Amino acid sequence: MRTLLTVVDEGTFDAAAAVLHVTPSAVSQRVKALEQRTGRVLLMRTKPVRPTESGEAVVRFARQLARLERDTRAELGMSGTEEPTRLSIAVNADSLATWFLPALSRVPAELPLCYELRREDQDHTAALLREGLVMAAVTSSPDAVPGCSVRRLGHMRYVPVASPAFAARWFGAGSGTPLREAVADAPVVVFDRRDDLQDAFVRKVVRGRRGASAVRHLVPTSESFGEAVAAGMGWGMVPEVQAAPLLRARRLVTLAPDRRIDVPLYWQQWKLDFPALAAVAEAVMAEAAEALDDGRAG
Amino acid sequence: MRTLLTVVDEGTFDAAAAVLHVTPSAVSQRVKALEQRTGRVLLMRTKPVRPTESGEAVVRFARQLARLERDTRAELGMSGTEEPTRLSIAVNADSLATWFLPALSRVPAELPLCYELRREDQDHTAALLREGLVMAAVTSSPDAVPGCSVRRLGHMRYVPVASPAFAARWFGAGSGTPLREAVADAPVVVFDRRDDLQDAFVRKVVRGRRGASAVRHLVPTSESFGEAVAAGMGWGMVPEVQAAPLLRARRLVTLAPDRRIDVPLYWQQWKLDFPALAAVAEAVMAEAAEALDDGRAG
Numbered sequence: 184m185r186t187l188l189t190v191v192d193e194g195t196f197d198a199a200a201a202v203l204h205v206t207p208s209a210v211s212q213r214v215k216a217l218e219q220r221t222g223r224v225l226l227m228r229t230k231p232v233r234p235t236e237s238g239e240a241v242v243r244f245a246r247q248l249a250r251l252e253r254d255t256r257a258e259l260g261m262s263g264t265e266e267p268t269r270l271s272i273a274v275n276a277d278s279l280a281t282w283f284l285p286a287l288s289r290v291p292a293e294l295p296l297c298y299e300l301r302r303e304d305q306d307h308t309a310a311l312l313r314e315g316l317v318m319a320a321v322t323s324s325p326d327a328v329p330g331c332s333v334r335r336l337g338h339m340r341y342v343p344v345a346s347p348a349f350a351a352r353w354f355g356a357g358s359g360t361p362l363r364e365a366v367a368d369a370p371v372v373v374f375d376r377r378d379d380l381q382d383a384f385v386r387k388v389v390r391g392r393r394g395a396s397a398v399r400h401l402v403p404t405s406e407s408f409g410e411a412v413a414a415g416m417g418w419g420m421v422p423e424v425q426a427a428p429l430l431r432a433r434r435l436v437t438l439a440p441d442r443r444i445d446v447p448l449y450w451q452q453w454k455l456d457f458p459a460l461a462a463v464a465e466a467v468m469a470e471a472a473e474a475l476d477d478g479r480a481g
Numbered sequence: 482m483r484t485l486l487t488v489v490d491e492g493t494f495d496a497a498a499a500v501l502h503v504t505p506s507a508v509s510q511r512v513k514a515l516e517q518r519t520g521r522v523l524l525m526r527t528k529p530v531r532p533t534e535s536g537e538a539v540v541r542f543a544r545q546l547a548r549l550e551r552d553t554r555a556e557l558g559m560s561g562t563e564e565p566t567r568l569s570i571a572v573n574a575d576s577l578a579t580w581f582l583p584a585l586s587r588v589p590a591e592l593p594l595c596y597e598l599r600r601e602d603q604d605h606t607a608a609l610l611r612e613g614l615v616m617a618a619v620t621s622s623p624d625a626v627p628g629c630s631v632r633r634l635g636h637m638r639y640v641p642v643a644s645p646a647f648a649a650r651w652f653g654a655g656s657g658t659p660l661r662e663a664v665a666d667a668p669v670v671v672f673d674r675r676d677d678l679q680d681a682f683v684r685k686v687v688r689g690r691r692g693a694s695a696v697r698h699l700v701p702t703s704e705s706f707g708e709a710v711a712a713g714m715g716w717g718m719v720p721e722v723q724a725a726p727l728l729r730a731r732r733l734v735t736l737a738p739d740r741r742i743d744v745p746l747y748w749q750q751w752k753l754d755f756p757a758l759a760a761v762a763e764a765v766m767a768e769a770a771e772a773l774d775d776g777r778a779g
Binding site: 233267276283287288299300376399400401403410411416 | 490531574577578581582595596599696697702703712
């Protein structure tokens with residue numbers, strides 16, 4: 184089981200072998216033995232390897248088992264427990280760029296913790312939880328992953344913005360009035376292929392349009408996204424908290440002060456609670472209550 | 482061939498079918514037909530699908546073919562050419578967070594371009610080029626991908642930094658003198674599991690140590706990495722250009738003013754040149770010459 188986890192974490196049999204100080208063929212034999220005992224293929228032999236659906240369940244089980252073992256050892260005062268607790272958490276890019284690190288700084292410093300943050304699309308963070316790669320996730324999905332609990336964090340508010348020069352060129356002096364038609368044709372910045380926010384905004388303000396312009400630039404980091412919009416590459420939906428200082432500095436103008444899109448965010452985590460995870464969850468809920476619109480602490 | 486590209490771009494047969502307005506089984510049949518004609522399996526049926534090694538070669542070929550076709554149509558003034566040229570480029574996170582967007586703003590604005598930026602580990606960007614997913618990449622690899630040319634951009638300089646409070650606690654008043662032993666034991670921030678920079682620094686300053694402390698936090702975005710270090714989660718290697726303002730504001734102190742790590746960066750792109758790609762390459766070389774240490778324009 185430990186071998187399986189190591190292979191999943193390291194991505195290849197060779198890397199896992201190096202970590203475990205055994206040969207790659209020993210790693211392969213152990214995984215095969217586990218597959219024979221469970222009667223299922225657990226890993227797809229891709230690069231990096233990926234757990235199958237059955238594999239995901241076993242990986243989740245193995246991680247929680249390792250966790251329980253460690254807690255019990257710690258309670259019994261047994262050796263080998265000095266190493267800090269690893270907390271793997273999947274966080275969507277905009278949360279990581281804004282409120283999530285301040286949330287972690289609320290966690291009591293005396294707790295011996297290591298954070299393993301994974302940055303993922305907010306629609307994809309729940310998948311990492313399902314695959315057993317993380318213990319908790321900030322996600323847009325309210326549907327609980329098996330074996331996990333869900334709490335609402337609040338929502339992140341996105342506002343439509345552009346650089347003053349871009350707005351003047353496409354929407355007339357940045358007044359935002361002749362927006363309806365122009366916004367569907369103006370070049371747009373999107374986060375990646377899966378980012379639907381700009382299209383959702385266009386559907387909201389322009390009846391009958393399926394989405395924003397096909398002239399779209401993909402800029403897949405949270406901070407660069409804002410920079411690309413400020414540089415005039417296109418308009419885009421930027422988290423209000425990130426846009427605020429740029430709006431004040433007149434590096435951005437808003438396209439429609441009364442229009443925005445709210446994306447609900449949830450905290451999903453293993454039901455198997457342990458002190459470190461509980462402390463982080465509490466810090467996350469507390470920060471979300473302050474930093475997110477409509478955030479609730481509990 | 483177009484079907485194959487769509488499947489690779491969209492990630493699943495179903496999504497490709499929706500884009501192409503055919504049934505998923507038609508998509509599957511076309512891919513199978515292409516596999517029979519080439520006598521090779523081209524796609525691994527994972528989620529998302531991934532090209533096999535043979536598939537990568539065919540994808541690269543198909544993209545360059547599509548490119549040639551479009552250029553020829555444009556030259557002949559044929560219809561269907563008004564849509565802007567899509568330039569897919571893989572960029573490492575630290576470049577995207579620092580000098581890469583300013584480079585793009587050097588590209589003449591009248592060129593009808595859409596950028597599809599992919600953020601990847603600098604050691605992994607070349608793989609995206611090999612897999613045919615991008616046309617160009619900022620990479621740490623000087624080894625040309627088949628069918629691609631390589632030019633040196635310069636190097637990105639990383640400096641070891643920590644928050645003043647962290648430095649005072651672990652290294653004594655931030656003087657940096659008793660660094661040697663402490664740095665191998667102090668908590669450290671790393672970008673992800675593949676980030677070797679902090680370990681490389683420790684190996685450089687502490688003889689006989691294999692790497693930095695096992696107490697390591699993984700913070701996988703460029704900006705959050707700097708924030709996590711400034712928040713005192715650990716020390717870390719931060720690009721000098723990002724560290725400079727934080728050093729001036731005394732939010733960071735340097736651990737060893739005379740020690741740094743230089744990571745060479747290269748521009749790899751398809752040999753099949755076309756005006757838009759050439760214009761971007763020129764802008765990238767020019768910006769790198771100014772923004773990167775030891776950058777050369779040509």
